[in-house]
Amino acid sequence: MDFCVGSAFFYFILLCMFIHLLLFFFADADFTLLRASLLGRKSEVKLKGQVVWVTGASSGIGEELAYQLARCGSRLILSARREDELKRVKRQCLESSGLHDEDILVLPLDLLERASHESKTQAAIEHFGQIDILINNGGRSQRSLFLEASVDVYQALMELNFLGTVSLTKQVLPHITQRGTGGIVTVSSVLGLAGAPLASGYAASKHALQGFFNSLRSELYEYPNILISTVCPGPVQSFIAQNAFTEDLHKPVASAGYQGHKMPTSRCVYLILVGITNGVKEMWISQQPFLAFYYVWQYAPTFAWFITNTLSKKRVQNFKSGLDADSSYFTKPKTS
Numbered sequence: 001m002d003f004c005v006g007s008a009f010f011y012f013i014l015l016c017m018f019i020h021l022l023l024f025f026f027a028d029a030d031f032t033l034l035r036a037s038l039l040g041r042k043s044e045v046k047l048k049g050q051v052v053w054v055t056g057a058s059s060g061i062g063e064e065l066a067y068q069l070a071r072c073g074s075r076l077i078l079s080a081r082r083e084d085e086l087k088r089v090k091r092q093c094l095e096s097s098g099l100h101d102e103d104i105l106v107l108p109l110d111l112l113e114r115a116s117h118e119s120k121t122q123a124a125i126e127h128f129g130q131i132d133i134l135i136n137n138g139g140r141s142q143r144s145l146f147l148e149a150s151v152d153v154y155q156a157l158m159e160l161n162f163l164g165t166v167s168l169t170k171q172v173l174p175h176i177t178q179r180g181t182g183g184i185v186t187v188s189s190v191l192g193l194a195g196a197p198l199a200s201g202y203a204a205s206k207h208a209l210q211g212f213f214n215s216l217r218s219e220l221y222e223y224p225n226i227l228i229s230t231v232c233p234g235p236v237q238s239f240i241a242q243n244a245f246t247e248d249l250h251k252p253v254a255s256a257g258y259q260g261h262k263m264p265t266s267r268c269v270y271l272i273l274v275g276i277t278n279g280v281k282e283m284w285i286s287q288q289p290f291l292a293f294y295y296v297w298q299y300a301p302t303f304a305w306f307i308t309n310t311l312s313k314k315r316v317q318n319f320k321s322g323l324d325a326d327s328s329y330f331t332k333p334k335t336s
Contacts, residue, residue, distance in 0.1 A: 028263060
C-alpha cells in the first residue's frame with residue numbers, strides 16, 4: 001500500500017512538472033504575474049479613482065499605460081517633455097473613458113531638470129490632493145558599441161534613466177509614506193537583470209535601478225501597504241529603439257529595426273497593471289523564447305553565458321554590417 005501511494009505521488013509530481021513546462025512554453029510573463037492575471041484582483045476595481053502619475057507618457061509603454069489606466073477609471077498625471085503629445089494622449093484618454101477634463105493633469109516634465117521635480121510634485125498634489133501611484137517610465141535606450149561610444153552617452157544614460165528616476169521618487173515618496181499607502185512602480189528592463197551587446201550603458205542604468213529599488217524596498221519595512229515594484233519587460237513594440245542613444249549624443253538612430261518579433265504594447269501594459277493591482281514586487285514580461293532566456297540567466301548563468309556569447313557575436317556582426325541588429329537574436333531581419 002505504501003508503495004502504491006508513493007508511486008501515485010511520484011507520478012502526480014511528474015504530471016505537475018509537465019503541466020508547468022507546457023504552460024511555460026506559451027507563457028509571456030513569470031508565473032507569479034500570470035497567476036495574478038488569472039486569479040488575482042481586477043485592475044478596473046483596484047485602480048478606479050486612484051491618482052496615478054505616469055512619466056514618459058507621450059509614447060510607447062507610457063502612452064498605453066495612460067489609455068488603460070483611463071479605462072480603469074484612474075485619475076492621471078501625464079508627464080514627458082513634449083506637451084503637445086501629452087495633450088494628444090489626454091484627448092484620447094477622455095474619448096475612450098468616462099473621465100472628465102479635470103481628472104487628467106498634463107504636467108510637462110524633464111527628468112534631467114532635477115531642480116524642477118519638487119515644484120512639479122507640489123503642482124500634482126495641489127491639483128488632486130494626493131498621489132497614489134508613481135509609475136517611473138521615462139528614459140532612453142542605447143544602440144552603440146562601447147569602443148565607439150562617447151563617455152557623454154553613458155553619463156546621459158545614468159543622468160536620465162537612473163538619477164532622474166531617483167530624483168522624482170525622492171520627491172513623491174515622502175508624500176506616500178505620510179499617507180501610509182500607495183506605490184512606486186519603475187519600468188526597468190530585462191537588461192536590468194542580464195546584459196546584451198550594443199546596450200552596455202542602458203543595461204548599467206537599469207542594473208542601477210534594480211539595485212536601488214531592491215534596497216529601498218527593504219528600507220520601507222515599516223510601510224507594508226506601500227508597493228515598491230520593478231517591471232522588467234523584454235522586447236516590446238514601442239519607440240524606445242527609435243529614440244535610443246547612439247555612439248554620439250546628437251546622432252539619431254538610422255532605423256528603429258524590425259518590430260514584428262516584439263510583444264504588443266497593449267499586452268505588456270495589461271500585465272503591468274495586473275502586477276500593480278496584486279502587489280507583485282518584480283515583474284518579468286516577455287514573449288518566448290526571450291522569457292526562457294532570462295530564466296536561464298537567473299538560474300543557470302554559466303549556460304546563459306554560452307548562449308549569450310553565441311548570439312551576441314551575430315548581433316554585433318549584423319550591427320557593424322548595417323543590418324537590423326534588434327531582430328538578429330531569434331529572427332531573421334527583413335530584407336527588401
